[in-house]
Amino acid sequence: MSVDYDVIVIGAGNAGLSAAATLQRGGKRTLLVERHNVPGGAATSFVRGRFEFEVSLHQLGGMGGPGPLREILDEMDVTRRLRLIQDEELYRTVVPGVLDVTLPADWQGMVDVLDSHYPGNRAALTRFLEIVREVGLWQLTARANLHRPKEQAEWLSGLTDVRRYGLRTYREVLDEFFTDERLKFVLSSYWSYNGQLPSLMSFMDMARLLALFVDTKPYQIVGGSQALSSAMLDSFLEAGGEARFNTSVEKIVTHGGRAVGVRLDDGETVSCRLVVSNAPSITTYTQLLDPADVPAGVLRDLGSRRMGPSASVLYLGLDAPAAELGFNTATNFLTTDLDERTLARSMRSLDPAPFLLASCYDVRPTGMAPPGASQVNLVTIQYADPWEAVPVEDYQQAKTAYAASLLDLLKAIAPEVRDVIEEAEIATPLTFKRYLSQPGGAIYGFDQDATDSWLFREDDLKPNVPGLVLVSNWVTAGGYNSTIVTAARLSRRLLDVL
DSSP: OOOSEEEEEEOOSHHHHHHHHHHHHTTOOEEEEOSSSSSOTTSOEEEETTEEEESSOSOBOSOSSSOHHHHHHHHTTOGGGOOEEEOSEEEEEEETTTEEEEEESSHHHHHHHHHHHSTTOHHHHHHHHHHHHHHHHHHHHHGGGTTOHHHHHHHHTTOHHHHHHTTSBHHHHHHHHOOOHHHHHHHTGGGGGTTSOTTTSBHHHHHHHHHHHHHSOOEEETTHHHHHHHHHHHHHHHTTOEEEOSOOEEEEEEETTEEEEEEETTSOEEEEEEEEEOSOHHHIIIIISOGGGSOHHHHHHHHHOOBOOEEEEEEEEESSOHHHHTOOSSEEEEESOSOHHHHHHHTTOOSOOSEEEEEETTTTTOSSSOTTOEEEEEEEEEOSHHHHTSOGGGHHHHHHHHHHHHHHHHTTTOTTGGGGEEEEEEEOHHHHHHHHOOGGGOSSSBOOSGGGOTTTOGGGGSOSSTTEEEOSTTSSOSSHHHHHHHHHHHHHHHHTTO
16 A cells, blocks of 8 residues: 655654654655644744844854764764854853852852862762762763663663762752752753752753753754754755645544545645654644544553643844843843742742742854844743733733832842833733643643653653654653754664664
């Protein structure tokens, strides 16, 4: 029986583009279907006035040296299509009146800076960061062996620190090494990149983030994440792939319990040997498939998972250079106090924001703002619940009030921003839910705590329904690096069985 394509990929987000390019370049006839008119999902941009706003990317790791993402994008023939700018600084962390620390993207430099602020911790810092690096690099490379448990077990048996610390919470390990709450706070700044507070996040996950950005350096992309998405699409198309935009998949078609194609929104049915879904796992299993084709165990597993957080983002186009406004570091974490409980409450509240990540894309200009101007995104982590409780008639007022609270908090590092705002747009979890079709607007998929680790959820990447494979941040750790790398590695293995 002839089929239309070897593979149909649903969704042109990071993982979908990565899978499609890998499979097409591996010789498989691949159709990519995307309901929007441009590729990228959250990895995209939008224009307001003179500014092109980055939707979601703060820093891109994995591109320096032998980074995992660099390897994948090289193989896809994508790297040469990008212009990258390295951030010399990892990040700046500020708690007004308590601390203001900027860390370099260098292990020894981190020790030197932190010991200068908090003397007497040099030996503990050196040992702690050695463990972070070992555990983090192990996780970045171990995923290459996701379906090779024997190799994983042999390697893991020799990694004492991974076994001792990996699945403890990040906060527990910090407490073992340090007593100064300020020092621990600075070392926890990347918590928002995982959407999980330090007392709940596994040490392994934070170690992965730190190792990724220190070992392979943080980068900005000229043209933002849309340039990355477009480059992956170009690689796919040049290899002979076919893409259909402004097209939705209504159903995954099955025969005898096996996925054999998709039905599109215009009624057309397209057949294939394999369906790769970049839609959320909840959507794939409960909406795109017939319930009779989904194993009961899969549905039970979905019911045991917790929805991850979304975000509220204030996009600002500023009629002033970054340095003039006080931005000397691209990535800035700003919090009102050291108490993690403050953050926990704020994630489920519309009270004035006590935390934000200010990403300035013009410390070293990325081309998103015109000369002499700058683009800054203010991001805070929130669940959708408090926004879903707002009456429709009060929604605009609630957005305006929340945006004002973000600007009030930003005064601590950039007091003149309000005077130079030329463009402003705010997105809430409801915005991400609507535009990305993500349940709860979740930007990291399910809650990324230790129980949701890929070590325990390997089945997410296995074909629970024959002929169907899932990719996306709902089946692996969130973030650009994880979704692109995992989708490409999985697709490499698929090439051997198609």
